[in-house]
Every structure is written in structure tokens, then in C-alpha cells.
Amino acid sequence: MVSPSPDAGAGFWSERPGFVQRLGLSASFTLCVGLAAVGFTGFLATSEMLAPAQASWSGAHPLGAGGPDPEPTTAEAPLTDTGGDPLLDNALYEVGELGEVTCVVPELDADDPASMEAFVHAVADCLDQAWSAYFAEAGLEFTSPNRVYWYAEGHSPCGPFPKEDTAAFYCQANQGLYLGVEDIVSASAGADRPEAYTFLLSHEYGHHVQGQSRMLAEFRSDRAEADPETADELTRRNELQADCLGGVFLGASGASLDLGARERANILDDVARRSDHGAERTHGQASSARLWTEHGMDRRDPAACNTWKADGELVR
Template sequence: MWSAVAAAMAALVVLVWSTATGEPPRHEAAGVAAASPAPGEPEPRTAASGEGRLSPSGGLTAVQRPSGKAALVDNPLYATGRLAPLPCPVPVPDVDDPESMEGFLNVVADCLDKTWQTQFAKAGISFEPPSRVFWETPGTSPCRDYPSTAGAFYCRASKGIYIGTSDVVAKWNGADDSVVYASLLAHEYAHHVQGESGLLEYYHEQRRLEPDRARQNAWTRRSELQANCLAGAFLGAVSVTYPISAADREVILADAAATADREGSSAEERTHGSADNSVLWMEHGLEEQDPGACNTWEAAEETVQ
């Protein structure tokens, strides 16, 4: 199977590489996966715990967002089963029209909101959807200015997802298959899921304790690869009404490979995982469609390199 996937990736990887640099832009989580905050960039913040919410049965329950190591490796979200195959009738965007791209991204974000709200309700954890900044004019966030080198980013400080409606198309070399952009958005949304589920706080605490960049990056890779898997789980779950053809699937996997760490890069540079592992976790999410299948924190070391 891997040889077939590798061939597909090699054939399709050109779709998503940046013409400006010869390398693909990264989808990043500012304040989530960056090796260290940029000058003036605030430290990531997580939401407060101990909130009240309505239970699925309608009664008010006091819930505590998971914390500590349990939030990372034994999160209630992992026990919620497959994502609900909710309707997601996504329009075909005109990638050369910023308004069309904005409309497309908003529809996908609506689907993500409904999907993850449903899953968090199963887990008994409160959930607030992220804010959306689908921008055409440059601006600034609490984490960084945009445009940036990243194709998209999530800022935990504002609980916002930032994607440029023209910028992202340019960075992805004008790719016209909408699943590329849906996958990118779902990946950034997955970082919000990590934050709302309580695992980011412990992740950041442990990462800060590491003595050097290489060991910090080992934590970062697990976070990024989990986001890949959660993105794949969403795309697989909504494929009933947002069909993912065999060709689309190859494009998704090629994009996962293209946005991975460059082969031969040092441990101090590797933050997103190898091409093989990036594809592995994306494909695992597509097939399993279950947050419990995305527990990269206890995965074998060779799968998160």
C-alpha cells in the first residue's frame, strides 16, 4: 500500500509547492506548534476550566476541562467514537475569486463547528467555536502579523483561525481542488480542538521543561501529527455530502507529504514530522474518523519522527 501512496504523492506534490520558495508553505498554529514565540509574541493561553454547560439530556452539568497528563493521553474526547457524518454541502469555490473562497471557507468552518460541538457534547466538555479571520487585507493577530510564511495559522491567544483568501491560493500555487483548502482549514481547526479539550496546557508545560530545541520539537511533532489525524477524521466523516474521490484522497495525502519536514533536516528544524508520518496520520484519520485513533502522544516513536 505504501508504495502506491508514495507514487501518488510524488505525482501530485507539485500541486501544493510554493512557487516563491520551491518549498510548500506550512500550516502552523501560532502559540501552539511554533518552536518558540516570535519577539513580542504572547505565550499561548488556554481557556479556563470549571465551566457549566447543558448536558445532551438538557440538564446543566458542571464540567471540568481535562488537565495534566490525563488531558494528553486519556482525554474524554478519545472515548467519543466516530465523528457524526453530519451534512456538509460544500460549494465549489472559484479559487481566483476571494469572495468565493471566503464563502467556501465559511461553509467548511460551519461544518467543523457542528461536527466538533457534537463530539465535545459526547465527551461532556464545553466547547466554544474559534473565531474566523479569512482575510484579504494584511493585518495583525495577538500571535503574529499576516500575511506570514505560513499558509494558515491558529492563534490560541485569540482562539482564531487566520487564512488569506488570495494569499493561501498563491502559496498553494493556484491549486483548484477544494479539498486542499478544506484539509488546511481542518488542520488549523484541530489545533483549536486540542486547546478546547484541555491538552494544550499540559503539552506547553512539558515542552517548556525540555532543555533544547530538538527535544521541544519532539513534542511539537506529536501535536502537528495529531492535528493531521483529526483533520483527516473530519474529512472522512463528512464525505457523504462532501464527497472525497480517489483523486481527492491522493491530493490530500500529497499535501500532507508536501507540508511535512524536509528530508534530511536536523532535529532542531523538524516540527511537522516526516512525509511518511504526515501521510500516515492523515490517512489514519480519514479511515478511522475517530479522535481516539489520533492519540499521537502514546504512539510509537517511529511514527512521530
């Protein structure tokens, strides 16, 4: 195993909640993350030793380019028993609005990788703060995701990265929030708008929220037994809920992030750009993605993100 270096420039480093890897010239790296015994996995050794697990992939066009990898072969027990159906009647729906969140983020220079890394770290810090407090209020256990920010090719339990048009993804197997510090710029057409990157990270964090509240485990169980058409619909409900949960965070933190009408329009345009196109049927049409993202921003309540109860017309 490669030991983290105290010098960020040396290639590898770790800091802040979770486990952060910075990649240097090496084309792959080793992750060792000790998780709780009741977590999604017991212990993560080298990624090549584990079967590919499910990931939510976020790229330029569409969001989730490449689709989820095969289901893991290892058992993954839920972190918390929330009671009732985890999708339809989750305890996360009972708390109410996510309270106002104050985020302190640095100025962003999208052309400077160091600036981008500092920016996404600050946004992730704010996401940790907001959702950990919300889970505590709901009486649910919560562990912040492991942050893995890449600069070069590597492997996760969910497969190699980057994939074509892939900028970020969430890997349930090790609760890893993966993000290509330089790739997210090219995947966003070189946008210099901070709100585009904030939402991308918030969407992937939404999958972590689903995982911590047992929704991902239930979704995967249901999808495994479904026919292809139904499986695609379940996947859309899952992705659109992550859009909505990302919107909830932006709605709650928008004042501190200076998200006005112009920034809101940019976010919705970016969401539409990353939605399903052509034969892709796993992330929702542009109209659906915009609807759920905007709904989350307006309501600021995870209960408003219950896509599992929504009419089929709203999750196309």
C-alpha cells in the same frame, strides 16, 4: 476600534459564529474579542498590547513555515477540566467515531476571492457543527473559534500576518482561526482542488479541538520544560495529531464533500508537500504526515489520533 461595516465591500465585516474580520486597504486592524473568564485569555484588546502567543502556522512549504511564536506571558487557564492527563487520557478519546457529517458547500472558483471566502465559511460552519456535537457527547465545553479571514497585512496576538509562505494559522490566545483568502491559493500552488483547502482548514481547526480539550495547554507546559530535541518531538506529535483530527473530519464528511479516491490521494499528496523538509523537524516527515492523516480518515475516531502514546518511529 473600527466598527464592522454592514457592507462587506467597505472593508470590515463580521458574521456567523465567532468574530470575522474582512480586511480592506488598511495594513493592520484592531481586534476586541470578549472571552470567558476561564478561557485562554480574559479580554483581547489591540494585538500590539499583548505579548506574542503560540500559533500554528500553515504555509506552502513546510506546513507551519516560521514555526511557533514565543510563548505568551499572560496566564491561560484551561477551558474544561477533562480529568486525568489531557494528552494521554483525554475524555475526547472516549466517545468513539465522529458520526457522519453532512456539509453543504458552494462550488469553488479558486481565482475568485469571494468564492473562496464563501467556500471556507461553509467548511468552517460544518466543522463547528461536527465538533460542537462531538464535545457535547463527551461532556466537554466547546466554543467555536473566532474566524479571521485576511486580505491584507494585519496583527494577531500571535504576531503579524502574513508571514513568509503562510496561508493559515490558529492562534490559541484568542481562539482565532486565521486564513488568508487569497494567500491560501498561492500557498497551494494555485490548486483548483477544493479538498486541499478543506484539509488545510480542518488541520487548523484540529488545533482548536486540541485547545478546547486542554491538550494545547498541557503540550505547551511539557514543551517549556523540555530540551530542544524533545521539544521538537512534542511539537511533531502536536502537529501530527492535528493532521489526524483533520482527517477524522474529512472521513466523517467525505460523502457530502464528494471525496473519492482521487480526492483522497490529492489530500495525502498535499499533506506530504506541507511536511518537514530539510532541517525542519517540527511537523513530521512526509511519511508520518500521510500516515496520521490517512489514519484519521479511515478510523474517524479522535482516539485513533493519540499521537502522544505513539512509538517514536511513527512521529518522526
